[in-house]
Amino acid sequence: MLDKLFSWSRTPSSTSTSGASAASADSTASLGREPVHLPDEIILQILSYFPEGEASQGTLWACCLLSRQWHNLAIAKLYAAPHLYGPNFDLFVKTVCPSLNAHIRKSDLAGLVRTLDMSKLAYQGSRATTARLLGRTKNGLEVYVAPQANWGINCLAALSKCTRLRSLDLSLVSEALSYRELSNTIQKMKDLRILKFPRSAAKRDADVYTRSHMHWPPNLEELTLSGDLFDFFHSDVQPLDGGTPNLPLKITRLAFQHSSLDGRMFNATLAELGSKLTFLKLYNLTCSDFDWPYPEGASTILHLCRNLNTLEIAVDLLTSNLIFSLEIEDDDDVLPIALEHQLKHLYIASPTRTGSFIEEELMNTHDLARAVDKNALPALRTVTIEVFFKAPSEWSTADLLLHRRLKRRARENDENPDAAGVRFAVLQAS
Template sequence: MRIFELGILDSQGEPPIPDTTPPASTKSPSLSLPSELICLVLDFLPPRDQETLAAVCKVNRQWYLAATPYLYRYPKITSLNYTKFVTTICPSNTHVNPSRFGGLVKRIDLSRIVHDSTPSLNAKLLHRTQVSLEEFVAPQAAFGYAALVAVRNCKQLRLLDLSLVSQSIKLESLFQHIQDLPRLVTFYFPRSSTLDHGKSTFNWPPRLERFSLAGRIGDSFLINTCLPSTLHELQIAHCPFVKDTSININYHIPCLGFNAFDKVLIICPHLKKLTIAVDYVSAHLFDEENSPSGHPLRWLDLESSGNPGVEKKITPDDVFIAVAEERLSELRVVRASKRLGWEEENSRRMMMDLNELLETRAEEMGETGAGVWNFESEYSGKCEAFRGFLR
């Protein structure tokens, strides 16, 4: 009986040597409970608590059999235990000697793996877990064409994160292998993706809801590609070759103007949550022509890079007027970066008035949680300037 072979970290942060021997027999009577009851107990454990689950596997054979599926669902994979994990899941180069653990794995996160893997090993790992795999985070290196082909067969995949991949992947090949994934909901583009100039339209996965675009894409992709109607969330960042004239919703690009996002509420009439950098908007964002009456926006985050001159571009009064005039009547939460100076004496009174207005509107509708908050900004020049939730 193989007790545990993932090589989880011990209390000192080092992976213990896997114990491949059966639990030592003792003279005390073994603990015997109905398997259903053991599973109910295991359901109370955090699903990613590998240390506890590994200890449970060593109680006796009954607990081992019950806890093994929980243990392999979300393995912690590092450079120190990667080889042991692959050996456990893929004991041979063919399916002649299959592993019963492969069908238990739901998430493979190789973000901590840099130089320890190879494209063939990662492809083999995907093949052996394709029946159950729901989430896959690719490593920075060693994600080649063979691994991309293997992804195509993971029909249960819900999240595919290629954001760390450093190799160039042709978009035509990428979409060819992900377009038929029936359950894919979240997809992160590789940062170094390239575009085949001969093709600019692609078939998207049928249920895609969250998409992060990055890499060396050109204007033609943004101009000619129609985003799927199922999309709820869109992020664009790390796109050095894209100009603001090629997209309707603009992201952190050096050539953006100071008011590039002023019409975002017109462009996105169903937007409910908006995180935006004041570097690219002006107070005209809240004017009548840019914030239509009855817009459903409920949550507004105002970020700031801290660059000189941007901290006074938007005041609490700008938001207050739009809410009071029923143009943003659904707005309930406003969060502003401390870099905007809303806590300073000149703006604090306006912020309190806005907070009172939001709370009053919420009480009238029987709602709670409305108000105005300040937060420490995490914005940097490399962060996305906009993140919209479309539904």
């Protein structure tokens, strides 16, 4: 069908000498009909079926070559989210930034870019090139992922002018940024919904008692905390100046990853934000002692995050005292909070580098199956396990046992059992 639609929208070439083209022209002439012209709405509907991402880039490029009409309609979708990698980056820069000075030569294609993902770039370009790209695409840019290299302080000025951003990912940035610099960069991004901190070490202010608070975007919903969190904790969670906590009001998704974190900082943050959270992630925490200061241990997560729907946690942070009391060794060892909490999805990630718990304290799928039998976490429906990490050999049997019990729980609650059970995921590369 698409081939027919493409052929209908083409204007026959006057220089074509192929037999097929001549036969088609004769057939059209003999029938006395003009070539069918597709309305723009039909072409836009066709383009809407193309999936987002790299796979559609070649197809969209081919659509731009069909005719002027197809080019005018497909070019915006082609440049909305360009797939950038080593070989094509220089050509993209030359197209979007044909001159160093935008006043000398400007490209209208720069205004079409909505997503600028530079995460797959290694050492292509320079810091000046990154700043120039941000400057040219600022009017329409909504999603930005910064590169690991070729990012510097000069990029912050250009980034701060991208006021329409909805998602800002700085998690790959290796350049050290101060908390104040990051705050000044995002303070005008009123539409920002997702923010990921850089994982690099931060430049700290000389006077710890004159730290500036973060200018949080008013609509921020998802926050990933990485790198050095000293300033975040002492400026906004528990300010050293004795002021009130300054944290985003609409946060529902929170992640701690690639960071040094202790139990005091963790619990203080959850005490402020936990009641609003529906998603929490703990991954690749490089601290040497992740302590839980409360008697409930890891169940602090359940106590402070009563509305949590999804928990993603590294396997060596998933201790049995998330659900069970370590002080009771009988059939009544399930913690009261675990009997009522409505956690629905549990994602068990590969180990972090904490090494703070002994193996006997860690929870496995056999423990989870026992918890389901005791009606702990009554809303739990899926347990996703990252593959390629060390686990006890009996997990294969325990996985099957837990899988069946989760499906049985779904059937007992008149839910679709196909949506419940144990799943496996490829090891994430973050």
